[in-house]
Amino acid sequence: MKRATLCPEHVLPEHRVPPPWPGRPVRLDGSVIYVRDTPATGPTAEPALYVHGLGGSSQNWTDLAGLLAHRLEGQAIDLPGFGRSEPGARYTVPAFAERVVRWIEHSGRGPVHLFGNSLGGAISVHVAGLRPDLVRTLTLVSPALPFLDFRRSLQGRLLPLLALPRAERLAARRLAQVAPEVMAQQVMEACVADLSRISEQRRQEALEEILVRYQAAHYASAYVRTFRGLVSSFLRSYLPGSGSLWRLARAVRAPTLVIGGRQDRLVDVRVAPQTARVIPDSRLLMLTGVGHVAQLEVPRVVARAVLGLLDETGEGVRRSDLAG
Template identity: 25%
Template structure:
């Protein structure tokens, strides 16, 4: 589905069904150098089981036009404008990695527009190492390689995760390369810089009025579970699910466990 958001064309995947704003809406927000496709295995189930799904491409990512936004705050404003464009008054938000910060900041900026919140592979503060920041600016392929090594629990997921012919690590690498080819504007560096600079997470977490779920990979090296201490101590209604044998690319490495956690939470 194409929408006009802040004067630019924005794309949302709707889970294989036409978007119905009369249903409870769930917005899925991807992370750095990704697009809506990281949520394919979860969004299709939601869309076929009673929810209206908007899995967005952020500006400069995937099919959405425009330059990548330079701050989490700007991305949150964009997301709220997307809800306006879609005619959605209130939605639940599910964000992965950088997307979790966008979800958190959106709930802070528009508390009346956001219901439940699910933060997947999250951390706060979400600091990026100097080595990775430098690579994302000066050697993007090296940054892609670094992130993929650190985001997965093994080179070859077994047995045939999550199905024959599906190579988790290679799929993630190819997606990041695709985003890079589509947009030469140093998307990775812009995204990482935004994560690194975001400083309103604790204030936003304290302000949450509704329930929040943190879905974490026990073997996540990008945003390890211990890096959520500020959020778990600060969010008033917080619960945590940790998934075994899982790194930062939770939605692909353990798709069923992630779906079970998210769907159960959203159905409550």
Template identity: 30%
Template sequence: MTVPELAAVDFGGPADGPVILLGPSLGTSAATLWGDVADALVSRARIVGWDLPGHGRSAPAEAFTIADLAVAVLALADRIGAETFHYAGDSIGGAVGLQVALDAPDRVSTATLMCTGAAIGTPDGWRERAATVRAEGIAPMVASSPQRWFAPGFVERHPGVAAALLDGLSHTDPESYAQACEALADFDVAPRLREITAPVLAIAGRDDVPTPPESLQRIATGVPNGEFVVLDGVGHLAPAEAPDRVAALIAENVGLPPTPSSNTLDDVYRDGMAVRREVLGDAHVDRAVSATTDLTADFQRMITEYAWGGIWTRPGLDRRSRSMITLTALIARGHHEEFAMHVRAARRNGLSNDEIKELIMQTAIYCGVPDANSAFRIAADVLSDYDNGGGAG
């Protein structure tokens, strides 16, 4: 069997900087999937992507396995003169990253693996998809991919990004796509995760259907040195859906120096207002904005910039975690009005009533029974209203 030769997609970067190799998802090209992430990292590292056989710039190849692709990635690293490198990959690109880390532990400095698994899907499911593509071409995959790839609402919010990815899929060689499906059908390194020595950051999309968060958590807990992050509002193509958050997480895992933000305060304010609306709801934010006076206008702008644009947008914690921390702090300080507002926000961020109950139970021990008693009273009123249709804020 001939190992495929993978096309290198060189995004540039300092010649003496660390090398980061980027692996694609099935049906995508490195340029389309990783372009915005590469733009955010290229001033601090040399960024090189690769395309699957029959995808993007790579020519079709004979039948291949994930192990063959790992050998091909190492050959690509040799071609660009990278004795060691950092690796980041999405979906099948993440699977290849696991295989590379197993096969060449001395060459992989860190691995950032997202929307993937030590085994993905089922062998029968992959073989059925391969058979469908061989019989009907790539069109059925193009039709079904928006639901499989993206978090709800992403296509409407970012039609250009979605269209570019789907157009790339439509030009993928069907036989190469089918071969990649068959490679995934035979891939399972779950029993070998403990052998991986490189630090691994496993990034999940909260709304990822093909590889849900527990798939990434299994990697993070299975390797000796693993961390786990969940990105809210993200499906299966995290590099395209949340490029800023993904770039920041890769940079942190690799250990790149921070880059000065080019955002203006107006940019931070707009980002903060978007997050504020997502967390608290349009109705609540509209009421707050309409109630703004000359006296409170500067304060409203400050909390939007610093709390929502500066803290809630940081990639290191998902919104569920931030909600839990915020609720605990508000109980401890006795800020009852803010606590009521953030109970509602916690539900919007995915916390269940039972999880909120457990959080308050925990605070009874560490913050005090009277504080927890007040929190339960407030939460009961808010959650009753929320569950009876008052969740819009």
């Protein structure tokens, strides 16, 4: 493990708040997956794929994908049951990873620069560990790799819910009782350390995403079942067997950037450094005053770290190429 390097600020495009990138439904293996495309602004940009976290969507990557468009031609997907994708049959980390692998194969864009936040980080580690041929570089933002002290997570209070036989119904009832505006604010407060960094446009988009969840009858079930699958993967990671996320992390061969927020309220802040220690070719960036979704809260810092990774490893278009 080594310290992440940041490219100079002036390399990035001027600050702006782009709207969500255009999206489209795609039928894959009998169900619909929703994909957003961030068109490349450079002639030799390489393919990238962005994977969101639990309760998130492809919109979580709008700013970062735009900042990297001169180097990376991005796609962000809604995982099954989330955003605008149809529900899935299973909501486990391996099942989600299989879906990501199938999308990379179906799109014919591999190998890709793979990005994952939170649950998406665990999924991306699974993909990179089992299918190194599909991953050029790996960037993990607050990856939800295993930790056992759920007192360090706001989601720890949901653990008793998982033991109840009708947990999905209870979650749906709770969702119906909270006004969308209140829910959007609660989500922001849980994920972001400094809300002043979030523009009014992003706040309105977050509310629109919440309204999509309220209209999706499957959402509460998808959330609870996914959380149950994530906790199950945590427990299996400390038992013998090939399914351990920590064992898969040790098998990752792609150059990797791990980013953690020191004010993360959803994933134990010790996880990011541990992930960087376990993955062989890794770089670590810990951000003071930042929460669970650094790509939303401080996208320019995250972009600088990603470009530093690409420059160091020789991936993507180098700044000298752009200047030439």
